[in-house]
Amino acid sequence: MAEAAGTLSQFILKVHSRCNLACDYCYVYNGPDQSWQYRPAVMPRQTMEIFGRRLREYLVDRPDVRPHVVLHGGEPLLIGTDRLDFLATSLTEALAPLGRRARMTVQTNGLLLDSTVLSLLLRHEISVGLSMDGGSEAHGRHRRTRAGTSSFDGSTRAAELLRSTPFRSLYGGILAVIDVRNDPVEVYESLLELEPPTIDFLLPHATWDAPPKEGSTAYAEFLIPIFDRWFDEPRLKVEIRLFASLLELALGGVGYSELFGPARPPAIVVETDGTIERTDSFKIAYEGACSTGLDIFSNSFEQAAEHRFFASSDGGVPPCDTCLACPVYRLCGGGMAAHRYRSGSGFANPSVYCDGLAKLAEHVQGRAERALASLPLGRDAPGSHRGSRD
Ligand code: SF4
Ligand code: SF4
Numbered sequence: 556m557a558e559a560a561g562t563l564s565q566f567i568l569k570v571h572s573r574c575n576l577a578c579d580y581c582y583v584y585n586g587p588d589q590s591w592q593y594r595p596a597v598m599p600r601q602t603m604e605i606f607g608r609r610l611r612e613y614l615v616d617r618p619d620v621r622p623h624v625v626l627h628g629g630e631p632l633l634i635g636t637d638r639l640d641f642l643a644t645s646l647t648e649a650l651a652p653l654g655r656r657a658r659m660t661v662q663t664n665g666l667l668l669d670s671t672v673l674s675l676l677l678r679h680e681i682s683v684g685l686s687m688d689g690g691s692e693a694h695g696r697h698r699r700t701r702a703g704t705s706s707f708d709g710s711t712r713a714a715e716l717l718r719s720t721p722f723r724s725l726y727g728g729i730l731a732v733i734d735v736r737n738d739p740v741e742v743y744e745s746l747l748e749l750e751p752p753t754i755d756f757l758l759p760h761a762t763w764d765a766p767p768k769e770g771s772t773a774y775a776e777f778l779i780p781i782f783d784r785w786f787d788e789p790r791l792k793v794e795i796r797l798f799a800s801l802l803e804l805a806l807g808g809v810g811y812s813e814l815f816g817p818a819r820p821p822a823i824v825v826e827t828d829g830t831i832e833r834t835d836s837f838k839i840a841y842e843g844a845c846s847t848g849l850d851i852f853s854n855s856f857e858q859a860a861e862h863r864f865f866a867s868s869d870g871g872v873p874p875c876d877t878c879l880a881c882p883v884y885r886l887c888g889g890g891m892a893a894h895r896y897r898s899g900s901g902f903a904n905p906s907v908y909c910d911g912l913a914k915l916a917e918h919v920q921g922r923a924e925r926a927l928a929s930l931p932l933g934r935d936a937p938g939s940h941r942g943s944r945d
Contacts, residue, residue, distance in 0.1 A: 561866045563613065563856055565822040566657075567625045567834070568606065570598045570642065571633040572827045576664050577701045580732060582760045583629065588838035588845070590826075597634055598827040603642045605851050606825055607649030613856035614653055622657040626681070627824075627835075632667040636675050643679035660684055660727055664698070665713025666706060673722045682727035685713055690745035693737040714749040728753030728794075735773040743781045747792060755796040756781070758814065760839040763897035763907050771911035779918050786922055801916065804886045805923040815916070817888040818868035823859060825851055833864040833871075836893040840902075844893075875903045886916040 572591045574584070583591055610622060624646065632639070646657055659681040668683070676683065687710050688694045695705030717726040729751040731742065746754055758774055761767045767774070782798050800812035810816030813834070824832040824845065829852055832845035847862050863871035872892040878884050889895060890906025897904050906912055 561821070561860050562617070562620060563622075563821055563823050563860050563865060564620050565623045565625065565820060566606075566610065567627050567822055567824045568598070568642075569594075569628060569824060569826045570603075570626050570631045570638075571628045572596055573633060574628060574630045574664075575633060575666055575700070576630065576698060576706055578698050580697050580759050582839045583835070586760070586839045588840075588842045590838075590842065591629070594826055594828045596827070597638070598642075598829075600638065600641055600645075602827070602829045602851070603638075604645050604649075605829065607646045609851050609856055610646070610657065611649045611653060613860075614650065614655060621655075624657045624659050625684075626659065626661040628662075630664055630667070631661050632663050632672060636672060639672075640675055640679075643675075643681060647679070656680075658682075662686070662730070663713070664706060664710060666709040668713040668716060670716065670722075673716060673725065676725055677722060681725070683713075683717060683725050684727045684730055685710065685717065685751070686730050686732075687711075687714065687746065687749070688731050688734065689737055689742035693734065693742050693745065696734055696736070697732070711749070714751075718750050726750075726752060728755065728796075730755050730757060732757045732759055733774060733777055734759070735769050735777045737777075739777045739780045740784060743784060751793060753794045753796055755812075758891070758894070758908055760836060761894060761907050762839055763895075763904060765839075766907050771906075771908040772914055773911070774908060775911040775914035775918070778915055782915070782919060783922075786926075798919070801886060801919045802923055805916075805920045806927075810886075810888075814891050815886060815888055815912070817874070817885065819870055819888075819892070821860075821865050821868075821870070823856070823865060831859050836891060839893055840896040844896075872902045875905060877905050881905070881913070883913050883916040883920070886920060887912045 572594050573596050614620060650656060661681055662684040665685050688698060691707045694707040698706045700706060716722055729746055729749065731746060731754060733756055756778065759767065785795055785798055797812055797814060800810040801815050804810040804816050809818055811820055813819055822834050824834060826832055829850045831847050831849040831851060831854065837844040847864060849859050859865060870892055874889040878889040890908050890912050892902055894906040894908055895902045895904045
C-alpha cells in the first residue's frame, strides 16, 4: 500500500557523497547543484547513530509503518565494510526496543560488490539495487570511470554474484537509465539475462532549461516496444516497476512510481552532513532546490513530515492548470516534478517529457482496456499481478 501523505516511510541515507565512477549523465556531479562539494565525503558514525534514534522516535506512535532505509550516494559502498557494519548494527539496535526492523537496501553501481561485502549484506539482510543500463554498448555509453573506461564488466560481475547462491535473496533489481540511441528490445533482453527480480527504467533527468535533445516522444517510442514485449509474455518474467505502476493507475489504482500518477510516494533524504532534503532529482533544477532548512541534529522526522515537501501527496509541487485539464492526468500526474522546471515559472509547467508521457500513458491505457474487454468476467488483466515493491 502507498503511504498516506505526510507519513514518512522511505528514508534515503546518503552515506557517501563521492563516487568511483564518472557517468556523464550524473546529475549529482554534473548538474547545477554542486552541494556535494561542501558536504563530508562520508557520513560520520555519530550522524548514523542520531539517524537511528530519530527513526525510532518517529516510529514509536506509528506501529503500521515499516521503514525502508535506502543507502545511497555517490557510491554508498565506498564507506567500507567496517562503517557499513556499524551503520546496520546501530540501526538494528536503535529499533530493537520497539520490536521493529527497517527494510534496508543499498543502491550501487556494483563495482565494490564482492563476496565479503555480500556476506555482510546478507548478515544484515540488506538487499541490493544495481545500476545497469543494458548490454555492453548501452551500458558503456555513459557509465564510465574517470579514465573513460566502461564499467560494464564490473557491474556484470556484480549481477553474476547476485544471481548466485547464497546471495540470490539479496538481489533487489536493476535500475536502468534510458538512452534512445539503444535498441529497446536489445536493452530489455540484456537486462533479462541478468535475471533481476525487478527492473526500473529511468528517464534521463531534464528540465525545460535543458530539454532532452532527442525530443520527448523518442522516449515513448523506446518504452512502448518493451512494454508490449513484457505485457505479452505468457508469464511475466520480471516486474518492471514503471509499467506495473502505470498499469495499476490504468486499472483505477493509485500507482507508486516517482514518474507517474497524481500521488507520489513520500521519500526523505538525509545527506552525509545530517541535513534533511527532498529527493535528489530536484538537484537538476537549481542549487538548493532540495533544501528544507532542517537537519537530524535539531529536528525530528515528525517536524520534517510537516514540511510542505512531505506533507502533501504532490510533494509541495502542485500540478499546473494544463496538466489538470489533460485527458491522461490521472495516469501521468504531470510526470516527475523535477522535470517540470523552467527558469521563471519554476515547477508550474507540464513535464518536459509531456508528449512522450502522454503517448506512453495512452498506449498502456489502451492495452489495459483491450485486455480487460477480452477477459471472461472475474479474471485479472495480464500484468496486474506483480511481486514486491518498494
Ligand atoms: S554511479 Fe551513480 S553516483 Fe556514481 S557517477 Fe554514476 S550515476 Fe553518479
Ligand atoms: S501528458 Fe503532459 S499535460 Fe498531460 S498530465 Fe502529463 S505532463 Fe501534464
